[in-house]
Each structure stands twice: as structure tokens, then as C-alpha cells.
Amino acid sequence: MKKVLVIDDEAIVRTSSKRTLAPEGFDVRLAESGKAGIELLEKEPFDVILLDLKMPDMSGIEVLKVIMERWPDTKVIIVTGYSTVDTAVEALRLGAFNHIEKPFTPDSLLAAVQEVIDKQG
Amino acid sequence: MKSFLRNPEKSIAAKLIIATGLLIVIVSFIFWYATLKKQEKDIMSIALKYGNSFVTFAKDSTYHSMLINNPGQIQRVLETLGTPEGVQGVRIYNHKGEILYCSHKKSIGTIIDKSSVACAGCHTEPEKSPALLPTPKTWSVYKSETGSTALKIVSRIPNTPDCYTASCHAHPKEQEILGFVEADLSLSLLDEALFKQGLALTAYVIVFVFAVSLFLGIINYKIVTKPVQALAKGMERVAGGDLDYSVNIQSIDEIGVLANTFNEMIKDLKAAKEQREKWTQTLEDEVAKKTEEIKRTQQGLVQTEKLASLGRMAAGVAHEINNPLTGVVTFAHLMKKRFPPDSEDAEDIDVIIEQAERCAKIIKNLLTFARATPSERGQIVINNVIRKTMSLIKNQEKFHNIKFDLNLDDAVFVANGDGTQFQQICLNMFLNAADAMKLKGRISVTTRRVEEDGKPFVEVIFSDTGCGIKEEDLPKLFEPFFTTKPVDKGTGLGLSITHGIVKHLGGSIRVESALGKGTSFFVRLPLTEQKT
Numbered sequence: 001m002k003k004v005l006v007i008d009d010e011a012i013v014r015t016s017s018k019r020t021l022a023p024e025g026f027d028v029r030l031a032e033s034g035k036a037g038i039e040l041l042e043k044e045p046f047d048v049i050l051l052d053l054k055m056p057d058m059s060g061i062e063v064l065k066v067i068m069e070r071w072p073d074t075k076v077i078i079v080t081g082y083s084t085v086d087t088a089v090e091a092l093r094l095g096a097f098n099h100i101e102k103p104f105t106p107d108s109l110l111a112a113v114q115e116v117i118d119k120q121g
Numbered sequence: 122m123k124s125f126l127r128n129p130e131k132s133i134a135a136k137l138i139i140a141t142g143l144l145i146v147i148v149s150f151i152f153w154y155a156t157l158k159k160q161e162k163d164i165m166s167i168a169l170k171y172g173n174s175f176v177t178f179a180k181d182s183t184y185h186s187m188l189i190n191n192p193g194q195i196q197r198v199l200e201t202l203g204t205p206e207g208v209q210g211v212r213i214y215n216h217k218g219e220i221l222y223c224s225h226k227k228s229i230g231t232i233i234d235k236s237s238v239a240c241a242g243c244h245t246e247p248e249k250s251p252a253l254l255p256t257p258k259t260w261s262v263y264k265s266e267t268g269s270t271a272l273k274i275v276s277r278i279p280n281t282p283d284c285y286t287a288s289c290h291a292h293p294k295e296q297e298i299l300g301f302v303e304a305d306l307s308l309s310l311l312d313e314a315l316f317k318q319g320l321a322l323t324a325y326v327i328v329f330v331f332a333v334s335l336f337l338g339i340i341n342y343k344i345v346t347k348p349v350q351a352l353a354k355g356m357e358r359v360a361g362g363d364l365d366y367s368v369n370i371q372s373i374d375e376i377g378v379l380a381n382t383f384n385e386m387i388k389d390l391k392a393a394k395e396q397r398e399k400w401t402q403t404l405e406d407e408v409a410k411k412t413e414e415i416k417r418t419q420q421g422l423v424q425t426e427k428l429a430s431l432g433r434m435a436a437g438v439a440h441e442i443n444n445p446l447t448g449v450v451t452f453a454h455l456m457k458k459r460f461p462p463d464s465e466d467a468e469d470i471d472v473i474i475e476q477a478e479r480c481a482k483i484i485k486n487l488l489t490f491a492r493a494t495p496s497e498r499g500q501i502v503i504n505n506v507i508r509k510t511m512s513l514i515k516n517q518e519k520f521h522n523i524k525f526d527l528n529l530d531d532a533v534f535v536a537n538g539d540g541t542q543f544q545q546i547c548l549n550m551f552l553n554a555a556d557a558m559k560l561k562g563r564i565s566v567t568t569r570r571v572e573e574d575g576k577p578f579v580e581v582i583f584s585d586t587g588c589g590i591k592e593e594d595l596p597k598l599f600e601p602f603f604t605t606k607p608v609d610k611g612t613g614l615g616l617s618i619t620h621g622i623v624k625h626l627g628g629s630i631r632v633e634s635a636l637g638k639g640t641s642f643f644v645r646l647p648l649t650e651q652k653t
Contacts, residue, residue: 010444
């Protein structure tokens with residue numbers, strides 16, 4: 001079972017992601033901050049990480065840098081609001097696999113995650 | 122004229138007239154006095170001459186009678202000589218002053234006044250000593266008892282050989298002087314003549330002084346006073362600000378030169394004043410222009426800042442709404458799966474999804490306004506984009522009854538930026554125009570090159586023949602969510618997005634509108650180059 005970690009400070013986004021992915025056979029874990037996400041990553045590896053860029057304590061870019069440094073093989077999908085699209089581009093440059101815009105539909109989220117899985121083979 | 126009579130100290134003419142008048146009066150007085158004295162002297166010398174002749178005549182007339190010692194004859198002769206008018210008296214007295222013969226008989230035997238010229242004419246002290254004066258005097262003028270002037274003239278009777286050899290032997294040979302003949306002659310006629318002459322001379326002098334003063338006064342007035350007054354009046358007028366005034370003095374003397382110089386000076390002054398006024402006007406115009414520019418810039422800045430603040434707020438709100446919207450979309454999809462695909466419930470949930478997606482679209486537009494979409498670095502060929510956009514929409518139903526006028530400049534205007542963004546501007550403009558014209562009318566698009574602060578810009582003018590915009594709505598036109606369209610027709614974001622894009626491209630947008638006639642939007646974008 002593929003493991004997905006959702007790092008987002010917004011509970012509704014975390015819940016929406018879990019409710020979209022879990023029924024499709026993904027093991028979805030949730031973290032409400034970048035710090036909590038890194039702690040989970042330290043405990044176990046994940047196949048896909050859905051990472052929000054705009055978070056209060058540690059920004060998505062900072063979290064991404066840590067992930068890329070410590071777990072470079074982990075695929076990260078940036079979840080971004082339209083206004084932070086510049087940052088999304090920056091994130092892709094730093095090593096993120098893809099990005100999707102909020103508000104996303106279940107189909108677009110699944111498609112994005114599936115694309116990662118397919119690439120991983 | 123009156124002024125110098127009232128205040129002579131303030132008038133050059135008055136001073137000159139007074140000075141020359143005084144000079145004339147003094148000179149005339151000296152002349153008058155000298156003439157009078159000369160006349161008096163001349164008359165006196167004539168009178169003296171006649172007096173001497175009279176005395177000599179009296180002496181000669183009595184000479185023979187004396188030689189024969191005939192006192193009665195002598196007395197008669199003297200009485201005869203004393204009869205003519207003007208002869209006050211004629212007498213003969215001896216060396217002691219005793220009158221021997223006289224035209225007035227009662228004076229015979231009396232002693233003459235020894236202080237008179239009769240004695241004092243020769244003796245220094247007649248009463249005391251026989252000492253003689255070095256230059257004896259034989260006549261004197263005095264006031265007679267009647268008040269008239271009289272001439273007293275004395276002549277010695279010398280002792281001649283005929284006398285001391287005469288048969289009467291009255292006088293010895295040693296006696297030098299036998300006696301004196303004295304005559305008192307009235308000078309009243311001469312006085313009268315002198316007085317009349319003096320009067321006439323005075324009258325002449327007065328008339329002369331008056332005539333000369335009048336002549337000098339007139340000359341002075343013509344040559345000095347009048348031109349100086351004209352100059353003074355001119356200066357007063359010029360000092361009062363009348364620079365069109367000129368002094369009309371035609372003479373070629375110093376006053377004429379002064380007047381010409383004065384006129385030249387006024388001309389220069391006028392030219393300088395006009396120049397100064399021109400400069401002042403230019404300066405005022407420049408200040409007004411700059412003030413207007415500053416005001417416009419200020420308004421633009423305020424508007425931009427206002428829109429930027431609104432944009433920041435909108436962006437914040439929009440971003441926060443994205444999160445709950447994600448939940449709405451996701452859960453609506455999840456719910457939909459619970460119902461059969463064609464069921465009414467599934468359709469209801471589709472409505473939720475549609476509306477949520479509409480919200481997402483609005484938010485996307487809002488964010489476009491707030492911060493223009495990062496554009497691809499490229500070049501916009503303005504005229505091409507306009508033509509392309511027009512061909513895209515022309516066939517749409519909305520534009521079926523709308524005519525397009527393209528007045529595109531032949532030059533190829535190229536601006537830096539993303540063509541699709543400029544296309545979005547054109548699209549917004551066309552859609553707004555169509556709505557304003559209620560889908561019927563004329564849209565014209567004009568492009569032209571303009572300069573702003575020395576930099577080249579392309580100005581695209583979108584004009585419609587629609588209903589126009591109310592004046593009070595103009596300032597709010599570019600604010601997000603401002604719309605005059607019905608609630609379900611417009612979001613109020615089209616123009617704010619346009620504004621955001623134009624600003625992002627480094628340009629500006631302004632609007633002119635006339636109610637009932639139409640609206641024109643002027644979009645200016647900086648040019649990169651211009652190919653002809």
C-alpha cells in the first residue's frame with residue numbers, strides 16, 4: 001500500500017485529501033504543520049507527500065528543503081493557492097515533483113498522486 | 122502757472138523769474154538812481170553857471186556906480202535885479218558881513234548869517250580867525266523859508282586900480298577885497314523839472330522792468346517751465362504705471378534731449394515690463410501645468426494605492442477561501458458518488474460543485490487583479506492581438522449586431538509582455554462595450570503613438586456607442602466587484618483585472634465617458650520598438 005503524507009495547516013484540506021485518497025487504497029497520514037510532518041518522516045518513509053506552501057510556523061519551502069536534503073527520493077506534490085504560484089515555481093526548481101492548485105477536485109488530486117506512483121513504477 | 126504762484130519755492134520757473142526780476146529791478150534801480158543824480162548834477166551845473174553869470178552881471182551893473190560912489194544908483198540897480206521870478210534876493214555886503222545894499226531895503230545894515238557860505242565858504246572859523254580854506258567855496262544850496270530849494274552864490278568884489286584910484290578915495294590900495302555880491306536864486310522850477318523828469322524816468326524804468334520781466338517770464342515759461350512741467354507730468358504718469366505715455370517736446374536743446382531720453386526710457390521700461398509679465402505668465406502657466414500634473418499623479422497614486430490595498434485584501438480573502446472551497450468541492454464529489462449518476466440528488470450536488478467552481482473562478486480572477494499573473498517574457502504586437510481578438514469574438518452571438526471600426530496605425534507597435542494578457546484586456550473591453558451598448562452599436566479601436574515624459578507609448582483607444590458611465594461611478598470603475606450590471610451578469614472584476622494587467626505591463630488606463638453617447642478607454646503601454 002502506497003503511503004501518502006499530507007502536510008497542511010488547514011484541517012479541511014487534510015480531511016479532503018484523506019477522504020479522496022484513502023478509498024483509492026492509499027495509506028494517508030496527516031500532519032498539521034511542517035514540523036509535525038518532518039517528525040512523521042523521521043519515523044517512516046512515504047511514497048508521496050502533499051505539501052502546502054503557506055503555513056504559519058514553517059513555510060512549505062523550508063519543509064521542502066529539509067525533505068529534499070534528508071529524503072531526496074521522496075516525491076513531493078506542492079499544493080498551492082493561486083497567489084503563491086511564484087513560490088510553486090520556486091518549489092519545482094528546488095526538487096518538487098509537481099504542483100496542484102487549490103481548490104482541487106478529487107479527480108485532479110488523484111490524477112496527480114497517481115502520476116507519481118506511475119513514475120515510481 | 123497757479124502752482125508756482127502759490128508755492129514759488131517748488132517751481133524752477135518762479136525761482137528763475139524772481140531771480141531775473143530781482144536782477145532787473147536792482148540794475149534798473151541803479152540806472153534810475155545814477156540817471157537821476159546825473160540829471161541833478163547837470164541841472165545844478167547849469168544853475169550854477171547862470172547863477173555866476175547873474176552875480177557877475179550884478180557886479181558889472183553896479184561897477185560904474187561904485188566908481189563914482191553913487192549909493193542910490195547901486196541900490197536901484199540891485200532892486201531892479203531882484204525883481205525877476207526866481208531871484209529871491211541880491212545884496213552887497215562888506216568884509217564884516219554888514220549888508221550895504223540889498224534888493225530888499227529893510228535888510229540893509231543887517232549882518233549876514235556868518236555860518237552860511239558867505240563867510241564859511243572861505244574862512245575856517247569865520248567868527249574867530251581870518252584863516253582861509255585851501256579851496257574856497259562860492260555857492261551853496263539850501264532850503265529857503267518857503268520850503269523850496271535855493272542857490273546862494275557869492276562873488277568877491279576885488280580892489281582894482283580903478284577902485285583905489287577913484288576920486289572918492291573910499292578904499293586904500295592895500296585892501297584886497299572890497300566886499301561881496303551875494304544872490305539867492307530860487308531852484309523851485311528846476312526842482313519841479315527834476316521831479317517830473319525823475320517821475321518819467323521811474324515810470325520808464327517800471328514799464329521797462331515789467332516788460333522785460335514779462336518777456337523773460339514768457340520765454341522762461343515756453344523754454345523751461347512748460348517742458349519741465351510736461352516732463353514732470355510724464356514722470357508722474359509713468360510712476361502711476363502708465364507706460365504708454367510719451368512726452369511731446371520737439372526742441373533740440375537739452376530739454377528736448379532729456380525728453381527723448383525719457384521717452385526711450387519709458388519704451389525700455391514698457392518692454393521690460395511686458396517681458397516680465399510674459400515671464401510671470403509663462404511661470405504661472407508652468408506652475409499650473411506642473412500642479413495639474415502633480416495633482417493627476419497624486420490622484421493616480423491614490424487610486425493605484427487604493428486598488429493595491431484592495432488587491433492585497435482580496436488576495437488574502439481569496440487565498441483563505443480556497444481552503445474551505447477545497448473541502449466543499451471534495452466533499453460534494455464524495456457525496457455525489459453515493460447517489461446514482463442520473464438521480465436528482467446527484468444533479469443537486471452538481472449544482473454545488475458548479476457553484477463552488479464558479480467561486481474558484483471568481484477567486485482566480487480576483488487574484489489576477491491583485492497580482493497580475495506572472496507573464497511569459499515576450500513581445501506583444503499590439504495591432505495583431507487586436508485583430509486576432511476581434512476575429513475571435515466577431516462570430517459570437519453577442520457581437521452579431523455590433524460593427525467594428527479598426528483605425529490601426531500603420532506602424533508596428535511592439536510592447537514587452539504576454540500577448541494573452543493583452544488579449545484579455547481587449548476581450549474585457551469588447552465584452553464591456555457590448556454590454557454597455559445592449560449588444561447593438563459600434564465599437565472602434567484606434568492605435569497611435571504618444572509620448573509621455575519623453576518615452577514612447579502606444580495608446581489603444583476602445584470606444585463604444587453605449588449608454589456611457591455616470592460621473593459619480595467613474596472613480597470606482599477599476600475597483601474590484603464594482604459593477605453596474607445585474608447581479609448574475611457581471612462579477613465586477615473585468616476592469617479591475619484589466620487595470621491590474623495594464624499596471625503589470627508598465628502602462629496606464631483612463632476613461633472618458635458621456636452619458637447616452639458612449640465611453641472611451643485609453644490604454645497606454647510602453648513601446649519597446651517601433652517598426653515601420
